[in-house]
Amino acid sequence: VTTVLGYATVCLLALTAVLAAADAAVRSAARREERMSRLFGPVAESEIAGYLADIEPLPVAGGKGERAILLRVAIVALGDLQGSERDRLAGMLDQLGYVREARARLGSRRGSVRRRAAETLAVIGTPGALAALRPALADDDVLVRNTAALLLAETADDETAAAVVAVAGQDVLRAPGAVAATVLALGRCRPAAVGAMLRPGVPPELKVIAIAVAGSLRLASYVAELRACLAGRDDIAAAAAGGLGEIGGTQAVPALTAMATDAGRSAAARTAAAAALGSIGDPVAVPALEALLRAGDWSLRAVAARGLAELGAPGKDALRRAAASVAAEVREPAAAALMS
C-alpha cells in the first residue's frame, strides 16, 4: 500500500508540475503576442496608411508573427474602409500572399485552421479570394461551412446565393444560430434570395428564420408570401404574423384578424396576430381586438389592450368601454393600456 501511495504521490507531483508548466507556457505565449502587437502593431498601421496614401511601397513583413500582426491590422482596417481604398488594401493582401496562404490552409485537417482561413478569405473579399472560398461551402465541418456561407452571403451572385441557401437548409437543425445569421446577411445583400426560403417545401425551421428576417428587414415585397404562411402551422403562422406586424401594410389585416379570433389556434399564435394588428395600426381591427379583451388567455387580453391603444381614437373608445366593464379581467388591462 505504501509503495502504491508513493507512486501515486510522485505521479500527482509530476502532473501538478506539468500543468503549472503548461499554464506558464500559455501565459508566456499571451505575453509574447501582446509584446509583438505593441511593437509591430503601430508599424503595421503606419505602413498600411503609407501604402494607401501612395507614399510608401508594399509593406514587407518578415517573420510569421509580424505577418500575422500585419494581417490583423489590415483586417480591422478593411472593416472601416470602403470603395477604392478598400480594394487597394485587399489587393495589397493578395499581393503579399495572404490569399494564397489562406487557400492552402482551407485544405488543412484542422477545422479551426480551415475556419480561420475561410474568415480571412471572406474579409479580403477580392474576386480571387471569394472564388477560393466557394469550395468551403461543401466542407465537412459545420462551422467552416457556415462561416463560408455567412461571408459569401454578403457578396453572393445568383449561383452562390443558391448554394448558400442550400447550406442553410442542410444545417438549420444543427446550427440554427449560424443559419439565422447567414439568412440575415443574405436578406441584407440579396433580398431576392430570401424568397426561395419562403416557398412551400422548405424545412419549417428555415422558413421561420426567413420569415423573421423578412420582418426584421421590412422586406415589403414578401407580404404575399408571409400572408400565405398565416395558413400554416402555428409556429410558422405566429412568425409570419410578427413579420407582417413589422412590415406594416393593411393588406394583411383581414387574415390577421381571422387568425387572432380563431379559437382553434394556439394562444401564442393568436397573441402574435393581435400584436401585429396593433403594430399595423388599422382601425378596422378595433372590433376584433375589443372582442379579444374577453378572451380566456391573459396574454391575449393584455396584447389586445395594448394593440387597441395603438389604433387611435376608435381604439381608445373601445378601451374606455372595456375600462367600465364589471369584469376585472377585462377592466384591468384596458385601464392600464389607457394610462400607458
Place this chain on the structure above:
Amino acid sequence: VIVYTWFVIGFFIAFIAVNSVVLILAAAEVRRYVIRASSVGLLRMLRSPLTPPISVLVPAFNEAAGIVDSVRSLLALDYRQIEVIVISDGSTDDTVGRLTADFDLRQVSRPTPPFLPHQPVRALYASPSGLRLLVIDKENGGKADSLNAGINFASYPLFCTLDADSILEQDALAKATLPFVEDPERTVAVGGMVRVANGCKVERGRVMEAHLPRSPLAMFQVIEYVRGFFGTRTGWSAINALLIVSGAFGLFRRDVVTAAGGYRVGMVGEDLELIARLHRTCRRARRPYRIAYVPDPVCWTEAPEKAKFLRRQRQRWYRGCLETLLIHRGMLANPRYRAVGLVALPTMLLFEIAGPVIELSGYLVSLAALLLGALAPVTFLLFLAIAVLYGQVLTVGAVLLEDVTPNQHPVWAETSRMRWYAWAENLGYRQLLQCWRIAGLWQLVRKTGWGAMERTGLSG
C-alpha cells in the same frame, strides 16, 4: 478503525476519479468554446437583430446605497436590446425612492400577470422617456418570490437574474447569449463565470481595476470560484448535467421557467432547485434541452470577508443542496434523467452532502488508526500528500483552463500569491468549511434560523 480507514480511502479514490473525468470534460468544453468564440460569424450573430432581447431582473432588499450605480451600469451594457427590472422586496430603506428620483420614474398602472404567484405588488414605476427600466415595489417575500414577480412582468423571451450588488462586464450578456443564439430551441438556461470583486477598484457600478483581495478568506474564495466554475461547472455542462446556474448571474428562457412553475419560494437554494426542476420537467416532457455554462462572460460579486458571514453563506449553500436533493430524490440514480440522475445528483449526494462528514471523520479515524498503530505513519503522510497534491492538480488545471479562454483573469500575473493560497487552503480553511457544513446540517435538523449576509459594498 481499519475498515473505516479503507472506506475513506475508497471514498477519496472515487472523488479523484469523478473530479478527474469532470476536469477532462471541462478541458474539452473550454477548447470547443474557444474555437467557436473567436469566430467572426459569432460576433455577427450577436449583433444581429435576430438576437433575443433580454429582461435583466435585479431583486433588491434594502440596497439603497448602491442600486442607482448598479442600474446605471446595467442600462449601459453592450447588448442590442435589454430592459432592466428592479424588484424591491419590501425594502424598508430608500431603494425605491432613490431609483424613482435618479431615473425620473413615474408610477404606472399595469395589470399583474397571473403566470407565477408572488406577494402583492404595491406599485410599479417606469420611465416616461422610454428608458427600459421598470421598478416593482412589492411586499417582502424573499428572493425567489421577487424573481417570480420579475418574470411575470418581464417583456422579453429571455431573462437574466443578477444580484443587486453584482457587476456585469460590458460584454457579459452578449457572450452569455451565445448558446441561445447557436441553439435557440434547445437551450433553456445558461450560467456564466462569477469572480470575486473584493479588492477591485469599483466606480459607478463598474470594475475599473481588478486586484486580488487582501483578506485571506476572500483569497481562498477566489481559488474556490476558479476551481468551481472552470474545473467543475464547465465539465458538467459538457454532458448536460449542470446542476447549478448561479443566482448571481444566470440567463433563462422565460416560457420554460414559467411552465416549470418559476422559483420555489421558501427555500435557500432556489437557484439550484430551479435547475434540478428544469432538468426534471424537460426530461419528463421528452423535450430536447440544454443547460449550459459559458466560461467567459464575467460577473463580479462581493465575497464575505468575515468568518461568520462566510459560515452563514456556506451553511445556506449546504442547506440548499440538501433541500434540493430531498425534493428531487426521485431523480437520484434514475436512468430516465440520464447524466443528471445517474452521475451529477449521486455525486452531489456523495461529495457535497456526505463529503464533509466522511472527510472530517476520516481525519479523526485515520489519526486514531495512526495512534493505535493500525496505520503506518508513512502511509498516513503519503495519504495526506496525495490529498493535498490532488487539490493542486484541480486548482492548477482550472487556472490553466481559465488562462486559455479569451477573458483571462486580469490579475493572474500575481501567480505566486495565488499558488501560496492554493497550498495553504489545505491547512485549516478546507477543514473549517467542512466543520461549518456539518454544523449547518445540525442546524437544519434543529430547524434554526440562517441569518443574513452583511455586505460592505463594492463602490468607493
